[in-house]
Structure formats: structure tokens, C-alpha cells
Amino acid sequence: MAGVEVENGRDDMVIDGCENGQQPKPMQNIVAFDGVNVNYLKLYYGKFFPHADMFKWMSYGNDGKHPGCDHSYFGRREFSFTLDNDIYLRFQSFSGLSEFENAIREKCPFKIDIGPVYNVDPAKRHAYAQSGDNVFTPAERELVFDIDISDYDDVRYCCSGADVCLECWPLMTVAIKVIDSALRDDFGFNHILWVYSGRRGVHCWVCDGKARRLNNEQRSAIADYFRVYKGNENSHKKVSLTGQALHPFLVRAYNDVLKTAFEEKLLLSQNLLSHEERYETILRMIPDESLTSELRAKWGDNRRSKDINTVRWQQLKQLLQSGRQKFQGLRRCVEEIVFSFTYPRIDMEVSRHMNHLLKAPFCIHPKTGRVCVPIDPKNCEEFDPLAVPTLSKLLEELNVESPQSRGHNDWDRTSLGDSVRFFQSSFLQPLLKSCKEEIESSYGAKLQESKNSMSW
Amino acid sequence: MEVLRSQRKTAESNDVVSSLPLYRSAPALEVRLEDFELYAIDRLRVLKGISDGLSRGKKPDEMEKLVDNLWRLHMRHPHSSEDRNKDIISHFVLRLVYCRTEELRRWFLSTETSLFRYRFRLQTIESQRTLMSEFNLPYKTVSNSEFENVKEKINQVARSIGQSPSSADSIFYKVPFEEVPDLVASRRVYILKGQAYVAMSQLVSLVVTQFRTLLSKALVLTNRKWTSMIREQEKDRLTPLVESLSSSYLGPDYSQPSDFAEISLKDIDQVAQSSFPLCMRHLFEKLREDHHLKHGGRMQLGLFLKGVGLKLDDALAFWKAEFSRKVGAERFDKEYAYGIRHNYGKEGKRTDYTPYSCQKIISSVPSVGDHHGCPYRHFSEENLRAALGRMGVSNRALEDVIDRVRNKHYQLACTLTFEAVHNTSCDAGINHPNQYFSDSKRILESKNPSNPA
Secondary structure, eight states: OTTTTOOOOOTTOOOSTTOSSOOSSOOSSOBOTTSOBHHHHHHHHHHTOOHHHHHHHHHTTTTSSSTTOOTTTGGGEEEEEEOGGGOEEEEEOOSSHHHHHHHHHHHOOSEEEEEEEESSOGGGHHHHHTTOTTOSOEEEOOEEEEEEGGGGGGGOSSOOTTOOOTTTTHHHHHHHHHHHHIIIIITOOOOEEEEEOSSSEEEEEEOOHHHHTOOHHHHHHHHHHTOOBOOOTTOSOOBOOOSSSOOHHHHHHIIIIIHHIIIIIIHHHTTTTSSHHHHHHHHTTOOOHHHHHHHHHHHOSOOOOTTHHHHHHHHHHHHHHSTTOOOHHHHHHHHHHHHHHHSOOOOHHHHHOTTOOEEOTTOBOTTTOBBOOEEOGGGGGGOOGGGSOBHHHHHHHHHSOOTTOOSSSTGGGSTTHHHHHHIIIIIIHHHHHHHHHHHHHHHHHHHHHHHHHHOO | OEEESSOOOOOOOOOOOOSSOOOOSOOSOEEEHHHHHHHHHHHHHHHHHHHHHHHTTOOHHHHHHHHHHHHHHHHOOSSGGGHHHHHHHHHHHHHHHTTSSHHHHHHHHHHHHHHHHHHHHTSOHHHHHHHHHHHTOOOEEOOHHHHHHHHHHHHHHHHHTTOOOOOTTOOEEEEEGGGOHHHHHTTOSEEETTEEEEEGGGHHHHHHHHHHHHHHHHHHHHHHHIIIIIHHHTTTTHHHHHHHHHHHHHOOOOOSOOTTOOOOGGGHHHHHHHHOOHHHHHHHHHHHHHSOOOHHHHHHHHHHHHHHTOOHHHHHHHHHHHHHHHHOHHHIIIIIHHHHHHHTTSSTTOOOOOOOOHHHHHTOOOOTTOOOSOHHHHSOHHHHHHHHHHTTOOHHHHHHHHHHHHTTOHHHHHHHHHHHHHTSOOTTOOOOHHHHHHHHHHHHHHHOTTSOO
16 A cells, blocks of 8 residues: 555646636525535526436336336335435335426435335335335346445555546546446346446446346356455455466456556556556565566666656566466466556445445536536547536536527536437437337237136 | 154155255155254254355365265264155254244355255266256257357366366356356356356256255245244244254354443453454554544444444444544534444344354455455465564464464464463354453453452
8 A cells, every 4th residue: 555645736636516716606505515506406406407318217118108017117216315414315216207306306415326126115115014024125226336446546646535537547447448348248238327426436337127137146246257356455465366367258358458558558657667666566466586676676776767667567577478487377467467457446345235325327426516427438538537517517508698509408508418418329218229129028928928828 | 844742753755866855845754853853953063064164265175075074974864764854854944943034044045055055066967967957947058069159268267267178078058147146256157148158067056046046935935934823833842942943053143242241432442452353453453543444344343342232322432533533523423323323223224233253254355445354364464463463472373373374264263363362272262253252351350350341
């Protein structure tokens, strides 16, 4: 954990979304949390928040007219609201879009969390509690992943804790690429939504029917499939790759994503080998004294060249991978270093259990004021967390009357427009299409079954 | 299954196919009341042995050997024809014993599943096939042409888990990945578009999943029958037996602070020094140092302190004093106080949560920034040596402890530490941090009776 405290000198990072000097009229006694203004939030839920799209999503096609639709579906979903003064309302449920929308507008939550779909309406759970155990249980839940950049504090030197900047954000980009491609290619999922968590990380929602119906054990299995990081605060080795070869998934992650991200981005931006304190961290991962002292001798004469990180990395690689290293373990060491500094670190507990709550997309992060916008995994390199619109920016844009306003929706005229359109076209529409097919085919199968059972 | 008081003997069924039953339905057998209890205790010995083995981190082949030995030792009947009946009867008795709470069901489900797994591995190929067919698994084998396409990847997986590449004639099944979660979790299969390529030799995983699912459902049903009928009907005969069986063997769960109830805040530092096991001492020191612990640490230490007798009000004051130095008192009240009240059963579903046992702590998976877990398992040797040194473990004892750790006997390592620190022997071994604590207090008070804690 050495070197985390390095001065970053990045005071220009706006943490508080409402402090860019151009607020409309200041209002008194209504500023809560660290700067998100309740009246602004009211406006946001009134004009921007895509209630209907969220409802469509959470209904998974069950709001249609087809006889196979389960009309209780949306109403069995748990939402939870964090209100002003930190009042926390769990087990909120809504029968339909208007009830959902009205509750949000009225209660004006600072945060909306989404929980599982239960077997019964969560608001009425107490009524079922009397009739024995195991009656109120989660029935469906998206497979979710939560990745926080604060879990990478031992491999980034530019920021720590909840801070992020463009130097360390590539770690999140790597995580998105590695996990997204495995979810699609290995596990065969198609309906995956990546969302900026508003401050220090990303969330992933896997929404295929198959994913929503996974039990806890299966969720754990997928989370474990992604886990290579075994270290904790009290043991050195962070990544341990054993065996003669790597699993094909890890090989692909390494070749397609990690290696390039490490050598072309993080090695340089984090100055991983530029001075002693930092390269010692890496040398400690090499279990051979003679090799590390050889490298130390090479690197000791502090001459400053422009690409010192790259030069030293090449030297390290050459030494470890040269033919004279008989031991598989030492060759594997280069990969272990790259994995340690780049491989995704997911919060396992969030993924393991169906009843874990996760913040809804399009919420406003209460600390930063930024909107939790979707991220396009195909172009995730281009995503800039510092360019994500804040609540006050959106309101400003709304105030600037533009003659060529494109649509009748308020969000359409602001920088939120692209995010909502992306959500609709790349995620929601294909999802609803396949939900419809699934509902129709399972209804058809049921009909067939009942016909068969009559034919005796 | 009919339980009899008399000495009558029953005829066993002769249509046994495999020596490994699936326990689909309770057998139509008559059982003597003595056997009812004796068989169950024998099976419990096996299950307890398995659960100890797992918590010591034994590898699969070591487990296989362990299960084989345990089974031979406890489950053989003097009349070998009775072996199978003893197996089935003891299973159904324990099903009744362990159906009654979520916690009991979880323990029983996971140990019975392990037992089944290793017994299945010990079967002959023929008998494995028979069992497979009893489950009616609908999986297709991978055709030759398809195999050619994925051969390279499959071999890569084989090498990654230290096996030799499969030969051309080996059989693979294509199985939805959801049905082989343990193979997925340990990356022991190649997965493509949701289909796992499972080798014949890995089939045990498939069968085990099926077994687990069946048993899990059955336990819930048994519980319903128990609460609705059996408990009342059998209240003079089986019920007391059943209720004593689960508690007598698993030991106390320390959910209620007992002997040395109520420690007060002013003593807590001194008590932590003298009587906390290393896992709790470490969390305690880190909390004092960083004024913060992540969720896993808060749970492990918080429930332990509850078991030790720290009252809710004191617990809130204790955590607040530390956390407020890092995050401020207001944020503590908002974000953390709930969790502490929750542990004491004052929030949420209002369960009075039990402190974590060694087994649970050893099998936890601490990650970045975490300090919970079992130090003997999760610390690097260097850090462990330093920590033991600070506890005052002498050099010689320290080498013994490290030796146990290398052999993955984490609870034995903790027991040796206990013995070194208290300069006395601890024959029962350490199974629970709260047991470490109460044993320690007992010893210290007997050494120093004039000085109340």
C-alpha cells in the first residue's frame, strides 16, 4: 500500500455538481446532502427522469396485452428510496407506471435503489409472513456487478478513495471490456447494461431472462469465474496464476485487453516503474532474489529518460521470459504483474445474492450531482466520467431556449438526450423484443402442454 | 419409516442397484428406537469430520480419502447386509433433526452434499453410470466434428488445472453452465455461449448439483411436516431425541452471552489484549488504528462482541467513537448504526444473528481493504509471524504454529497459539472465537481470582 498518498495536484476535479458558479437563484433551507438541491431534484424528476423507459425495462414485456403476460410482475419488484434527512424506505412497490411516476415525483428521493422481484408484492410481505417460513423470497433479479475504483487504491497513484481522474479511469474501461465480452461470449448473455455509478465506478445489469432466474449459487459461480484476485490487506500476493496454462477466458482477457492497457496506458500514466518506491512494489512480486537484485542494479542509476517506464518494463520482461528461466513460475510472473495492475476487481457480495439492492440508472449521485448515465461498452474508451452532465448543468441547458429544439421531451434538448436515446435504442428495444418472443413462445409451449394433457 | 420400541428386526430390500442411495423417499422400514439415535450419531460423526476437513482447507483428493476412512469407521454395520439400511435410516433421521432452522438446513445440505460428492467419486465407473441414469440427465455428447472446433480450448483448460490434454476418444457433454456451478466457479470447464463442455470425469459435478437440489427441496418439505405434524405427534418420543441431537453435537452457537456476560467499554481494550483470538484482536486493533472497518470486518467483530456480552448501547457507543473520527458522527448515525442494530436483531427481519464460527471465518474470502477472515489462513507468513510476536508467542511455539498453518490446520494453529499465550493446554481445540474468549477468561480468572475482570 505504499505510495497511495502521493500528491495529485488535481484540484480542478469538480466533486460537487452545484458549485460551478452559475446556479439559478439560491434558495434557502432546501440544500440537503452535499449540494444536491431538493428543488432542482424535483425539476429533474419532473422533466428529465425517463420514468416510462424505466417502467418498460422493469416490466420485461409483462405490461403488454398478450395472454402470456404476467401483470403482477412489475408490482412484485422492490424499489427503495433514500429521502431527505436520510429516511430510508425499503420494500416500495408500484402497480403501474403512473403510480411509479407519481411516487418518485412526490417523494423526490435522493437515491432510488432497485431490488429483486419477489414472489409476492413486497409491500404486503407481512401478510404472508404468518403462513410459515420461506414464503416471501426473491424470485427474479438481474445479474449485477458493482466495480468501485476505490478498490484499486494499491495500483493507482493519481487518486485515492472516491476520487477518479482520466489517468485511473482506464481501469474501469478495462473492467467493462473484460467482463462484457465474457458475459456475451462465454455465458451467452445479450442484454447487458453498463452504467456510470455517478462517482467512483460502474454498475452492470445483465437482464436476459436466463440471468434474472439464476439462483444465488449460480450467481456466485459466475462471480468466482471472474475472480483472480486473492489478496487482502495482510498478504502480499494479489494475483496468483498457477497451472501450466491459463484458462482460455484469462488468455483472451490478457491478450485482448490487459496487456495493451498495461503497456500503453497504465504503465505510463501511473508511472509504475519511474522511481524506486514504485518499482519496489513490482519487484516484491518476483519470487527470485537474484533476478530482482539484477534489475535493481540496472535501475539504480536514476538517469531520467522520457520513456523510463517502458524501458524498464522491457528489461523486466526480457529477464523473466528469457530462455534461461527454467521455472514456469517466473515466466508467469510477468502475467501476474499485469493482472495485478489491471484485472477487474468486482465487489463479489453484490453479485452473489439476489436480494442485494443496486442504485437505479439515471439517478443523480447525491455527492457529485452527476447523472448515472449508461456507458456504451463498444465505445467505453471514449467515456469521460468528468464530462457526465450534472444536475445543475442540465437545468442550465434547459434554461437556454434553443430554437432548433429537437423533440418534445425536455431531456432531448440537453446533454442527457444522447444517454436516453442510447438506453432506448441499444438496450431497451432489443431487450423488449426478445422478452416478447420469450413470452409468446413460453405461452405457446404451455398451451401445447395443456392440449397434450387433454388428449387421453 | 416406522420407529419401533421393540427388538423386532426388519427385512432389508434386495433390489439394491448402487451402493450409493439417492434418498428419494423415506424407506418403508421399521427401525428400533435405539438404532434411530445410534445410527444418527454415527452419521453425524462422519458429517462433522467432513465439515472439519473442509474448514481445514483440505484438497479434493485428501477429502476423498477422509470421507472413505470416516465412512468405514462409523457407518459399517456388523451385518454388512444392514449397511445400506443404516445409511438410509441415519440420513432420514438427520433430515428431521436438521430441517428445523435455516442455519441447520444450510449446514446439513452442504455437508451431506460433500459426503455424496466424495462417495460418488469412490464408486466404480459402472456404478457412476447407473447413478447418472437414475437422475435422467438429458445432456448430449459433443460430436466429433464439434469437438475438433473446441479441442484446443478444452486442452487449454485441462492444462490450466494441471491435467493432461484429453485424448481423442474422451467423451464430453454440453451442459448449460448453470447446472455445473462449481466447475464454473473454479474455471474447470470451457464455456462457450452459455454451454459448458464437461468431461465424463467431471460428471460428478452434474450429479452433485442434482443431488443438492433434490435434498434442498426435501428439507423444506420435511420442515413443513415437522412443524405441522411430527413435532406434536411425537412430542413424548422422537421430538426430545431430535431436538437434543442437533445441539449436543454442534456445540453452543454463542448467540447468547453466557458465563462472563457483560463486558463494559472501559475494560474492552484490556480484555482484547488478554482474551481475544488473533482474528478479533487484529480487527480490533485495525479499528482503533484506522477508525474504520469494511463490512466483513464489522460483521465478524461486531457479532463476536455481541457474543462476548457487549450490550447494544455500548456497541453503538464503541463503534461510533471510532467511526466518527473518520467519517463524522452524523455519517455514522446515518450509514453504520443501522447495521449494528441489525446485528442485535433490532432492524430488518429482526433475527438475532449468531457470532461467526471458525469454520465460517476460515471459509470467508477477504479482499482489498478487508481485515476480516482467519489470520492463520489469510495472512502472509511474514505478517502472521509479526502478529504472533506481538501476542507474545515465543519463538519455539511460533514455529509450531507456522508448521500447522503450512499444513492448513488453521484451527490447530489457533489452539497452539491459545496454549502458548495462556501457558496451559487446550484439549478441546478452538472451534469458535467466542469459545476462545470464554476459555481464556476462565483460565485468567482461575489464575487470578482476587482480581475481578
